[in-house]
Structures are given as C-alpha cells and as structure tokens.
Amino acid sequence: MVRIENVESFYAKLRESATSTSSQNPLLIFPSSSDVDSICALKVITHILESDSIHYSCFPVSSFLEIHNYAPPALSSHSPLTILLINWGCHRDLKLVLKLGPAARVFVVDSHRPIHLHNLSDQNHQVLVLHTDDDERQADLAYDFDVLKLANESFHMHQESDGEDEDEDESDDGDRPSKRRKMNDDKLMKKLKRDYYKMGTFHGKPSGCLLFELSHLLRKNTNELLWLACVSLTDQFVHEKLTDERYRACVMELEQHINSSGNIDKIASVTLKDGTKVRAPDCSRISYEEEPRLMLLREWNLFDSMLCSSYIATKLKTWSDNGIKKLKLLLARMGFALVECQQKFPYMKDEVKRKMRQEFDRFLPEYGLNDFYYRSFLRLHGYSSRVSAADVVYGITALLESFIESGGSSASKQFGEAYDALSLNNLDKLRSGMQQAIKVQRAILRQGSAAITKTGCIRSGRKFRWVKVEDSIDAKYLGYPQALTKFCYFLMDALREKGARMKPMLCASASQQLGKILVVGVCGKPRLGAVRGNAFGNAFRKAAQESRADYFHELFESSWIVLDVSAVNSFMIRLTEKL
Template sequence: MAQRSPVPKFGNWDNGENVPYTAYFNKARQGRNAAKMINPNDPEENPNMFSDSSSSVQGPTSRFGAERGEPVEQVAGRSRHQQQRSREDGHLWQFTDSPATHDNFGASSESPHHRPVGRGVNSGETRRKPARPNGGPEHGVERSPLHRHARVSTRDGGVSSHSLDGKPSHDSSHGTPGRYRLKPETRGDETEIHKYVGPSLSSSDAPVSILLINWGCHRDLRKVLNLGPAAHVFVVDSHRPIHLHNLSDQNDRVVVLYTRDDEHQTDLAYDFDVPALANACDLNSDDEADEELDSEDENDSESEEEGDGGGSRKRRKVSEDNNTDPVQVFRKLKREYYHMGTFHGKPSGCLMYDLSHTLRKNTNELLWLACVSLTDQFVHQRLTDERYQAGVMELEQHINSSGNLESVTLVTLKDGTKIRAPNASKIAYEDEPRLMLLQEWTLFDSMLCSSYIATRLKTWSDNGIKKLKLLLARMGFALVDCQQKFQYMNLEVKRKMKDEFDRFLPEYGLTDFYYRSFLRLHGYRSRVSAADVVYGVTALLESFVTTDSSCASKQFGVAYDALSLSNLDKLKAGMQHAIKIQRAILRQGSTAITKSGCIRSGRKFRWVKLEDSVDTKLLGYPQALTKFCYFLMDALREKGARMKPLLCACLSQEASKVLIVGVSGKPRLGAVQGNAFGIAFRNAAEEIGVEFFHELFESSWIVLDAAAVNSFMVRLTEKL
C-alpha cells in the first residue's frame, strides 16, 4: 500500500519550510490602515452577529455588502437589521428576495436568450458576482427576480428603494440592493422610464422589465413609453376600461394580468368579447384620433337623443346582425367599451396574491395585503356589496388554509403551570360595525362623525345629536362610558354592543350596520382591522404639504412603512390624521347642506365649491375630496333629493390651482354606465382652452386654474 505524503505544517503549503502562518497575514496587512480588525465569527468581538439565533438572511446580505467594500461591522449591523425587519415586518421583499424565490423566478421567468445570474434551479453553487462601481449596476437599473434589469413603478406617491441613479431616494429603503427598484410616479411623467425602455435599448442588451402597479391599463403603453425591442411591461391594475392595444395578441411588449373570469364578475355588464375586440385593433393606427372621432360621434348621438326625446337611443343601438360592415361594427363596439365610464375590476393586491399562490410563494403578509386591498375598494366605494362579499369568501378560504384558525397553544412553565400563549401573528375575520376608526376613537365620536350614521341621524344638527344620545340611552350605555377612548371603555359595554345594535338600529333605518371584515392580531399587543389600515395609510399618502415629487415620495415611504406591524406608531399617526379629515368632512358637509345655494344643481349633475381656508388644507386631496362627495350624496339621499352625480371643487395644494373631483354614486351590480366624468373633463378643458392636468390616479380627477372653474362648469353642463 502506497504511503501518502505527509501533510505540511501551517505556513508554506507549497514546500516543507516551517514558516508560521501568521507571517503571511502580517505581510498582507503591511501598507494598510491601522484600523482595528475584528473577527466577525467571534461573539465577543461582533455581538450583533450573534444576537439572534436565526441567521438565514444574514449570509447573503453580508456577502453583497462585502462586495461593495463596506466595513465588516457595517455589513453585520445592516444584515441583522434587514433580517429583523424581514422576520417581524414581513414586507413584500420576503417574497422577492429569498434565495428560493430567486431560484424559481430565474428558471421560469428569465428570457430564453439570457442565462440567469446567481444560483438557478439546476446549478450546484452560487456564482460570485464581480464587484460593481458605486455608480450602480449596468444601465443604471438594478437586478430583478424576473429579468436581469427591472424597475417597479407605482402611482400616486411612492417609496424608492433606490432611485434611478442607484442612490437611495429617502431614508427608509426597502429591498435588497441589486434585486429590484421601487420608484413612485406622481405626476404622469414617463420621461425617466424612457431612458431604460426606449428605442435606444437594442435587442442585444439584457432585457428590461417594468412592473406597473395599479396604473397603466388605460394608456397605450407601447406608444406612450415608446418601448424598445428588449423592454417588457407587466401591468397589475384594477382600473377599467383597459386600453385595447394593451390586450392585443400582436403587442408582445405589454402583458396585463387579466383573466376573463375576473371580468365576468365586474359590476358593469357588457356582452361583447373584449380580448377579441383588442385583437381586431391596428396597433399602428392613430388610436387617439379615433377616440376623439368616436367622442364626437357619441356627443352627436346624445344630442340627437335629446332632440328626439330618447327615440334615437333605440336606433343607435343596432344589433351586429343588421350591420354588415365589420369596420363599423368594430368602431361601434370600441366606442361603447370606452364610453362605459370608469369602473374597477379585481383589486391589484388580490391579483398579486393569486399570482404568489399559484407560484406557491404566498405568505401571511401577502395575504394580509390582499385583505387590505379588497377593503380599500369597499371603504372607498369602488365595488358593490355583492362583489365584496364574494371577495371576502375567497380570502376567508385562504385564511383557513394558511393556518390562521384559532388554536389553543398551552405552554408549561418551570413550576408546572400551564398558560395559554397566543400565536405571534395571525389573520382573522369577523363582523365589524361601520364605525370609522373605532379602536382609535371614542364610541360617541365615531358614531357622531362616521358617514354611515351621521348622514342618517343628521348628527350635524342639534336634533341629530339628541337622537344619538337617546339611542345610546336606550341601549343602556352611559354617555360617560361612550365618551372614553374605546380601548379603555367599560368591558360590559363592549360585550353588549353587537346585541344592542342589532336590536335598536333597524328602527333608525340602519339595517346593514355590520359587515364582514379582516383583523390582524399580533399576540396580546395589537389588534388592527383592515379598514383602519386603509384609513390610516390613505391619510398618510395625502398629507404631503407641497406638490413636488420628492415630498410625495417621502409620504409614500411613510405609508409603506405603516403597513408593517412593527411600525404601528406611523399607522396610528395616519389614523389620527384621518380623524381630522373626517371631522372636516362633517363640518363642511353640514355647511353645504344647511346653507342655501351652496350646492348648485344642473340638469345632469350637482356641484359644490369649498372655499374654507382651514378645511381645504385637509380636503384638498383627491381621495379626501372624493369621500366628501360621497358624504354629501348620502346626506342628500336621506333628505329625499333625486340622485345625481356630484362634482366638488376645492383649492389644491398648488398655488392658484383648483382640484375638481366627480363621483357618480356607489357602483350597482348590473349597471350599464360607470363614472363618465373622465372623457367629459378632458373635452371640456380642451374646448375652453385652459391649462389643465388630467394624469391623476383616477380619470374623474382634474386640476385647473382657479380662474377657469366657472367657465369649465358651464361648458361641462352643456356637454352632459
């Protein structure tokens, strides 16, 4: 048997010289800074690394940091911070930045002409990426799980993990550098996107992917973004109608997350095949000119209807069988689709969760965000009660199958005592009263200001307050208890609330006071409802004081952080701001209803103008003004007024600018018309020749010069 060669001593492994191994280290340190070196694996020298026993996220993060030349102490501290936030907060980056996620996405979603970077499904080890200069990755765009270069864009304020130049855009950056970039778009400016997806991007370059969340369906993205051959846009948007060019099979640059089953469940009813209509479109045609022509034809048809007393409506809606010209049939169907008005499909958060569930990447955090997105549409009256109930039933099934059911966990202490220990965090569902921010308010104030009760009891008047106090007395609730913060209110009152409300509220016409809602429970510490999260986050989004994009992006970052259970202080701050907004709605609503001539009525709609300098600072935002419009419509309905769409004008945060919002009422199942103010707003503003801004989150929002409001309303009255 051959004798193996002896193992050399520590030191020189190439020959048999007995050189101490420390001599090589001392030689390597010559010429370097005399900074203190620490051993990152020693718990005494680097305690941050060992403060948590769970360190699965730490390794990759430290590797990425070391590649950028960061000190070991900084890498370890940052890795621990990201690990703790990923475990407790459960941000969306848990879904996108886990090693398993990169493996699957790299294998399934990568371009066939480009090998994925890092460890793939079939690869045995992770290839080390070369260090990059501080200027950022190639092309200035960071890595994505879907493609090598990607950019995630959101509308109406946002948070950026890294700005377009590779630097953090605000203090709170989310996500791991080198994976994806979250960039908000607030003013409809697509010039930044052009730098990465425009014609200058050749087909030989690595593919660039853009994910548009809750924006983009209504625009011809292929034309607006001027997409290059290596660029792809993925759209997850609940706004309807969808631009037909985005759905066409000829358009391989834009992919809309869209299923026919979801569209069949929308509130508005239409009996034509939208994908087939999209495939009949010519992508190279001047679609905007066609839409303008269609708009003129529609206006002419409406004028004929008015002159004929409605008889031309039957003539205009001719069946396809009687029309032999396919071009005319196509134009007619396209005109009907675009002029249905705006409405909403399945919430974007629910679509994203369905995608993660299909990929088996669903987590409790993503499920909670889906619950919040569905509740957002319900709170802001973007879907019918029937569709909301269907969505609730679907999410309840996911909650039950995800291990969120109530379970008794017994823990035995050292002395043998058994105690009940709650789960760290879980999602539950239960019937919740239509009382706004009850957990952060008092029962009396919540009933006084919530739109559901305030509009029915008319709590802005002395008689309405008397009714409210009488109702509480009949239920046996002491006024002193009801005026305490709900968190510290009498437990006996809390226990009896549901039974007493079910007993007495139907006498006041409040028959649907309770609705199915979702709760996030975090041990014994917190109990947050999805509706409260919607109120708080919406208030944070609309609390910027200036209109520049940096301020709006900062507020988006604050709102993004507020979605996490570890940032309840930010969420509670948003809830308190939402309470101020609701009080302003009650004040201005009572003034508009009781003051004669404040609400002007036209043939097709009503409109009101807010001029209070104090409350306009709270209500001069699109979503807050929309809530005010719905409050007025509910109050007018309770007074017996005929239902009409309502417009509200309010001073904007910009100097000498006015924000105008139009609502057509709560969606009704089987309706044939949505919110028709979008096209009417643009046409009226163009015809009077005034400068306007119409690229807001909803097409029924528009910003005009303050001096042009009256002429705009006159022209709008003539068109509608």
C-alpha cells in the first residue's frame, strides 16, 4: 500500500477504484456487526458515496469467514473488484486471508491496532488502510522504531521467501560477509516484528470520527453526521477502548465542530403576529455538557441507575446489604426522598433534577467518587426529547447483541435493527435497545455479586484471574462479546476496590452456539503512558492450538475466542504458559 497521509487521498483512491470503467461490480462494503462505531462509520461513508453517485452494496459481517458468503467469485479471480471493510480486517494479512485475485482492491477503515505489517507496506498495492499521521501521533501506544520501514522490509522478505528457495550450500565463499550482514539484518527485523506485535492490541481514532473528518473536508458534513461522530467517540469511551486523555482531546475537536455548525445559536422563543411569545422546539440540535456516570438515567430511575451503574456499584458495593444502606443514606443526605428517586426519571420533580449536580458534587467525594461527571454529548429534538450519546451507545450495542442463532435471528439482521435505531425517526427501536441494555446491566450486577461474594468463584492464577458465568439465565444476556467484556471490567473494578492486586481478567460464558463457550480477556483500561495493550490475542490462538481444541478465533477482536465446552480447562492451563 502507498502510505495514506490523509482521509481525502484515501477517499480519492477509493472513488477512483469504485468508478473504474473496467469494473462491472458495485463497491462492496462489509461493515463489522460487532460495534456501534461501525454503524456510524457506515452511515457517514454511504452519505458521501451517494452524494458522489457511487453504487454500492452492503453486507454486515461478524467474522472473517463470513465475507466469503457474500463476496463474488471475482474476489479471487482476475475481474476488477473494490471492497471496503469497516472496523475489521487491518490486523490480519488481508491479501492472504481473503485470497485476493490480482485485480481486487481492498480499502480498510478500522480502529483496531496494531495494523498487520503487510497491510502497511508500500509494495502491497491491493490493500489500503486509512492510517493518518494525526491518528498515529494521538495513539495510546507509541512505537520507538519506524513502523513503515519495518512494514516494507517484512513484506519484501515475505515475497522473497515465497518466490525463492534459497540453498545456502550453493553460495560462493565471497558472498559470506554480505550473507552474514543479511542474516543480522533479518534477525533485527524479526526482533522488531516480535516487539511490534507483542505490544498487544489497542484502538486508534474511531472510524466514525475519521470519516466525519472526510465529510467535513469534502464539505458534505451535516448535523446528522456530526452526531454520528459523537456517538462513535462515545462508543470507544463507554467500552474502555481509549484513555481519558485522548477522549477529552477528541471531545474538544467535536465541540469545535458543534460550535461552528450553528448548534449554539439556540432560538429559545418565537414571537407570533399578535405579540405572543411561545417556546420554540429544539430542531435536532447537538449540545455538549457534563454528564453523570449513571447508565441510562433518562430511561431508568435515579435509584436503580445508581444501584446498577458500574462506576457507583463497584465503589459502594451495592450488591451487598451494607452497600444498599450506603446508597440510601447518600440519597437521604442529599435530601432526595427514596420514593422520588424510584420514580421514572422523566416524572421526577424538576426541583430534584436541578439539585442533582450540586448535591452530587457536595457528597460524592466522601465516597471516593471524585470524577463522577464527564464531558458528553446530547441530541435535543422537539420539546422534550433529550438523548445522550452514551445512552445511544448502550441501546445500539444491546440491539447488536440481541440475536439468538437458534432462534431465527442473526447478527446481520440485528445490524439492520441497530442501523435503523440510530435514526431520530426510530426512537422506539432505540428505547427497546435501551431496555435490553438495562437487563444486561442487571445481569452484570447479579453475576458480579455472585462472583465476588462466593469463595472460589473467581480463580486466580499467577498471571490472570478467570471466572465462568454458570447461570444459564444470565448467560443469555452475557454470552456476547461486548456484554462479557463489560462484565470483565466490572469485576476488575470491584476487585480493585477490595484492595486486590490488579491482574488481567478472563470471563467465560455459554455462547449463543450450543455446546460452545465464549471467552474474552481484558488487561485493564487504557491509560496514559502504558507500554502494552491487550496481550491476549496471540496467546489465545497459541493456547487453543496447543490444547488441540476445536476453536473459533475469527471474531474481530483478537481477545475474543469461542471454544468447545470440554476444552476450557486445558485451554486455561496452556494460556498460563503463553502470557
């Protein structure tokens, strides 16, 4: 690939390839069905493509293997074909994995890191990954060597090994010094490659934000696309995929766009012909303000939101009687009647809502809740519709992870439901997703309580802890990658509050496939100055191979793996040796 320095040149190449007269196929778009950022990015890029009258077909996929169900035979033939992958693909050697024919070109917009070195090479003209300088500079992990040079050398060496069968015995004596130099260079390159991949997985700038930047540069941006960028960023924040520092920096960028897009010039009232002043409705305005770390507060009630939200639950230990007493005492000290706090939030007294920020700031620091508020985004529509970006992420994620393979639904069908729910015209669908997210969070609290209070439920090894969700009812809610990852973070936070030494956490739950177990691993929240990301990816694959388990490691996060039920224990034993 030729290194892409900015989003405009990336899109110019995509447009040129998709509109080539030699191509008989439309642009094929394969978005990941695993996350909200992917849907936001898809909505942004399709808006741009439609404005340029570029034909495309879209097929959401949930694993690497699914693309072969939809891609035409031209993928491996000599016929020209242009493919766009959204939020997946960059960490695998796409030319090899997809078995690309000589005329196929693959464009990738993906926030997963690291990018496979072969996809970054100047010599790989079939795969183009959007990887901007700004994204590289703002990444949570930094490399102390030239990645592009390493990518070119790695790809060149790979081609040489494929095309040549060198015989060392036939080399001339005079070539030995140069050969030794080459061997030393190869050793250095192999070491750098190991260092590159051993840093583990992390995330770059959200794909939705990158493509919004493209729409802005092309002057095709709208308020709707700006909102999608806000949701994309919040998706990474909610699911612990970026540091707080990078989140705040990205928030400031989006706030500048919000300010310059006329969202601040609010028309509060309208004067009628007879002089009467009436309140004007908000017309799809985007706002930013400090939001409390209370999950789905507007769709829930204050008491239950505080009881179940991971941030407060792990601090106050609300799964225990003592924790519930603390919570009730806190509300009483703030002057909020329990009956009032158990009302649905829209029906709470306005006086209580107005006092919340002041009282939270006054009392929460006593309980160690010092960063209870964070900068976030709101979508205002009509007279009363207010939805936060975080609530949208919770709702859409729950819709994405609501499929039951044996029940007739599928990941691609749920992708369509989630895609529709992102529109302001489908608030009912979004709210159904939010209600599902509430059920998932209650399951996290129940299972978290059981794991922490029951002796031996959380097994602690030398290098990591692991726990299995045994409850078959809650497994229906937690047997999905994002939900199980949230459960991992909940347990890590709860154990930290108990004073336990921090270790990576693995959680296992019955998958939606009969007889299969889903395992996810997290190494902790991204933090400034970290030298390593999530190290479970390569370790998962090697442990599964050595345990001779029947496994599925084709999901888009390398720290997610699906195993046979009978293989879990041997897998865990092997995994200990790999970390």
